[in-house]
Every structure is written in C-alpha cells, then in structure tokens.
Amino acid sequence: MQKTMTARLEQVAKLRHELPQNVIAQAIEIGVSRMYMDSILARYLKKRLSRRQAVQAVGLEAVQMAETQQTAVREDVAWGLRA
DSSP states (O other): OHHHHHHHHHHHHHHHTOOHHHHHHHHHHHHHHHHHHHHHHHHHHTTSSOHHHHHHHHOHHHHHHHHHHHHHHHHHHHHHHHO
16 A cells, blocks of 8 residues: 555645645645534534534535535435335
8 A cells, every 4th residue: 555655645735836745735635624524514413513613614515515514314214124
C-alpha cells in the first residue's frame, strides 16, 4: 500500500505541477475538513447539536443532504422490516 500511496502522491503532484509536500498539506486539509463536517453532521443527526448550530458550522446544503440521506435510510429500513 505504501508504494501505491507514494505513486499516487507523485502522480498528483506531477498532474498539478506542485511539490509533493504541497499536495500532502492540501490532502491533510481536505481530510480534516471532511472529518470535521462528518463529526458535526453526526452530532446533529444524533440530536446533540441544534440544526441552527449545524447549519452555521457546515452550511445549509450539507445539513439538508444529511437529512435527506437519513430519511432515505430510515425508509429503507422500514421497508426491509415489512418484507
């Protein structure tokens, strides 16, 4: 896996005409941002955070998407339990 990751890093750096260390920094920033969003939305869906707070933290679009996905999962589970 390490060879694959290194090869991908080198390829991305080459395609973007950037230094590998800049690509790593951007990847970390993107990953941490995604983890933050996921954490906020999980807290909201578990009712540990208000909708207003979630919207302020990650934006209305992300909150609406999480709500839509939660509704879809609940509907799928209900359908599966009826079968």
